[in-house]
Amino acid sequence: MILRSLALRDWKSFGGEPARSTIKLAQLTLLVGPNASGKSNALDALRFLQGAALDFPLGDVLRGRYEGQREVWPAIRGGVVEAARAGASSFEIITRWTRDEAFVEHVLDVSTTGDVALNAERLTSDGRYLFDTAAASLGTNVGRTAGGSIRAALHSRRGGRNAPFEYSASRSLLGQVEVADRVQPLTVEVAHAVRRALREAVFLDIRPSMMRDYRPENGGHLGTSGENISPVLGALAPAQVQNVVDWLSELCAPTIEGIEFDRTGLREVMMILVEGGGRRTSARSASDGTLRFLGELVAMMTAPPGSLLVLEEPDVGLHPSRIRLLAELLQDLTRARDVQVLATTHSPTLLAHLSETSLANVVAFGRDPENGASICARIGELPHFDTLLKSRDVEHLVSTGWLERAL
Numbered sequence: 001m002i003l004r005s006l007a008l009r010d011w012k013s014f015g016g017e018p019a020r021s022t023i024k025l026a027q028l029t030l031l032v033g034p035n036a037s038g039k040s041n042a043l044d045a046l047r048f049l050q051g052a053a054l055d056f057p058l059g060d061v062l063r064g065r066y067e068g069q070r071e072v073w074p075a076i077r078g079g080v081v082e083a084a085r086a087g088a089s090s091f092e093i094i095t096r097w098t099r100d101e102a103f104v105e106h107v108l109d110v111s112t113t114g115d116v117a118l119n120a121e122r123l124t125s126d127g128r129y130l131f132d133t134a135a136a137s138l139g140t141n142v143g144r145t146a147g148g149s150i151r152a153a154l155h156s157r158r159g160g161r162n163a164p165f166e167y168s169a170s171r172s173l174l175g176q177v178e179v180a181d182r183v184q185p186l187t188v189e190v191a192h193a194v195r196r197a198l199r200e201a202v203f204l205d206i207r208p209s210m211m212r213d214y215r216p217e218n219g220g221h222l223g224t225s226g227e228n229i230s231p232v233l234g235a236l237a238p239a240q241v242q243n244v245v246d247w248l249s250e251l252c253a254p255t256i257e258g259i260e261f262d263r264t265g266l267r268e269v270m271m272i273l274v275e276g277g278g279r280r281t282s283a284r285s286a287s288d289g290t291l292r293f294l295g296e297l298v299a300m301m302t303a304p305p306g307s308l309l310v311l312e313e314p315d316v317g318l319h320p321s322r323i324r325l326l327a328e329l330l331q332d333l334t335r336a337r338d339v340q341v342l343a344t345t346h347s348p349t350l351l352a353h354l355s356e357t358s359l360a361n362v363v364a365f366g367r368d369p370e371n372g373a374s375i376c377a378r379i380g381e382l383p384h385f386d387t388l389l390k391s392r393d394v395e396h397l398v399s400t401g402w403l404e405r406a407l
């Protein structure tokens, strides 16, 4: 599954105009725009979908979910009250995917007044419905029942039409359709594929302070804060470690010549950077910028092919002369490893170092001067894109606000 676009209606700061509230995604998509223009709100929408795909009640996805005394799902900023745009009582999130040759669309319309519940949900493949709770012609446009359930039209096992099934309106149908045993297998298959892709998306939030400890040897998961950097590096093949060393030696002022590992009798491990001249620096005293870059690099090197990595401001903490490396890293690894990256940035320098294709795929955010809604556009489709390319001073145009005025 490859995510092609994310369209938002009345989600947080977004209005409803489809052409101006759809984020088109490429292999590498950078989101740029002034503070409070809606970049993180767009990422929050994906996080909302991930919570829905984990089958949590939609209210818990917004509010945060506790099981026992443990937080199993952190709240989404703004919770229930500020999920829908001020003045609106529902929001809609539409994702479009490609799956092999098929074009899959998922629509989730959620009401936030009273109990958080589905207004409607629909999954289609190549324009043909797989399930639909709001189809007039199929008799499911009746809204929720008094008992809080919702009726969905589905194809029967043989492909004909079933009488509508009733499902709970408090969770996404992506995880519910499978319980009906008379449903067409394709419906369950596609619902599972969307659900799996959303579940496996990684929202990276690298924290150097969490990367400095001995960590148990594990199965190769970096962790969303990068906390398992040492065991994950320790489990890489020597050629891959050398690759990491090559990137680092360009990043850091003292050249890095190798990475070694200190292993304890308790099967815990810590990485040690070997600098030119043989000086050894453990993760404990590695610099913040080094650890952040290392975390992002290793996340991209180890993400399963086809998966989606979401990160906020990967350029934070990097020296301006090293931003070029980050541009190379993002472009090279997304291509080489078939990983999709969606990231916000405030760095005009990062944009200036992108290839023409990657620059065209940047999505610019701003606010509609008339109604204040967040609006966005792929900059390759802006009428002024040629000016941007020709100016050869992308940095200047971005840092003077030219880009948002061009929206």
Ligand SMILES: Nc1ncnc2c1ncn2[C@@H]1O[C@H](COP(=O)(O)OP(=O)(O)OP(=O)(O)O)[C@@H](O)[C@H]1O
Pocket (backbone or CB within 6 Å): 011, 012, 013, 014, 033, 034, 035, 036, 037, 038, 039, 040, 041, 042, 078, 081, 082, 083, 084, 085, 086, 365
């Ligand atoms: N329910 C809502 N209704 C209207 N506007 C909202 C709502 N929730 C959030 N916003 C707006 O969205 C803004 C936050 O946007 P967001 O966090 O996406 O900004 P950003 O582009 O990521 O900015 P930064 O670069 O500073 O991180 C808030 O300041 C507010 O104006």
Ligand SMILES: [Mg+2]
Pocket (backbone or CB within 6 Å): 039, 040, 041, 344
């Ligand atoms: Mg933000």
